[in-house]
Amino acid sequence: MKTKYLLGLAFACASTCYAQQTLREYDWQKLSSSGELLGGTAVAIDGKSVVKISSTNDAGLRVQLMRITNPPVSKMVYAIMGEVKYEGVKGDGFLEMWNCFPPQKPGMVENQYFSRTLGESGELGKITGTSNWRPFMLPFDRTGSTDKPTRLEINIVLPSQGTIYLGAIKLVEYEGELGLQKSGGARGAWWSDRAAGWIGGIGGTVLGCLGSLLAMLAAKGKSRGFVVVTCTVLIGLGFVLTFAGIWALSVGQPYAVWFPLLLIGIILEVVLATRLRHYKKSYEELEMRRMASMDA
Numbered sequence: 001m002k003t004k005y006l007l008g009l010a011f012a013c014a015s016t017c018y019a020q021q022t023l024r025e026y027d028w029q030k031l032s033s034s035g036e037l038l039g040g041t042a043v044a045i046d047g048k049s050v051v052k053i054s055s056t057n058d059a060g061l062r063v064q065l066m067r068i069t070n071p072p073v074s075k076m077v078y079a080i081m082g083e084v085k086y087e088g089v090k091g092d093g094f095l096e097m098w099n100c101f102p103p104q105k106p107g108m109v110e111n112q113y114f115s116r117t118l119g120e121s122g123e124l125g126k127i128t129g130t131s132n133w134r135p136f137m138l139p140f141d142r143t144g145s146t147d148k149p150t151r152l153e154i155n156i157v158l159p160s161q162g163t164i165y166l167g168a169i170k171l172v173e174y175e176g177e178l179g180l181q182k183s184g185g186a187r188g189a190w191w192s193d194r195a196a197g198w199i200g201g202i203g204g205t206v207l208g209c210l211g212s213l214l215a216m217l218a219a220k221g222k223s224r225g226f227v228v229v230t231c232t233v234l235i236g237l238g239f240v241l242t243f244a245g246i247w248a249l250s251v252g253q254p255y256a257v258w259f260p261l262l263l264i265g266i267i268l269e270v271v272l273a274t275r276l277r278h279y280k281k282s283y284e285e286l287e288m289r290r291m292a293s294m295d296a
Helices: 002-016 028-033 193-220 224-250 255-295
Strands: 020-026 041-045 048-055 061-069 077-101 111-116 127-141 151-158 162-166 169-174
Touching: 020 028, 028 041, 028 048, 048 061, 048 151, 111 127, 151 162, 193 224, 193 255, 224 255
Parallel strands: none
Antiparallel strands: 020 169, 041 048, 048 162, 061 151, 077 111, 077 127, 077 151, 077 162, 077 169
């Protein structure tokens, strides 16, 4: 019951940590009817209104799908989100959003910056091979600029052969930072993905060895004080780690931060609490047998 309650609280925190607001939604069939679909073919598959982009040769292609003029962005961080499906994509394809801002001075060219899905995995993951529907995100952070974007351009790039289906998309903005993965970590993260691997590996090994030692001592009826106190301390540590994991979720820390905290914390709480009761019972039974043998 305790485990279900903690997990439920953790997921509730995760669903609200970014304060996401949807500004507009775009349906490809409607865009095609209004003449706003600039590339690809609007079709219906899997019960979805999608745009299909296909390359049949090794030359590849770049397709501009749509432009969003004067997007209603008011926050510093915004993104295009949706779902993508692809088949037989050779090389590393990607989705792309060009963010166009007014020139610094009259007569100068506008400022342009891009966001691309060229990550190794996740919502920012590149498009390669074959995949069923998965979420994607094209984020942008305009922190440090007082200007709002004047235009967003959404493109798809295929380096060679392949077919991409893009579901309905939406323009969203966020309160605060997204904590997006960069260079093996995340902006503002408490530690990197690599550090999370070390924490999980070393922490799991140390706790596993310590658990084995406690079990061996309890089975032999030795060092009762050490076993009971150590278990109690580790259970307390489990509560602290669980709270830290939930807190990490609530402030928008990435998966590599909150998941190890919650995993280790819940294991310590649940497993050691059960074992502690068993260890105490074992010590009591051994003590009773010793007393019975002395009476005999």
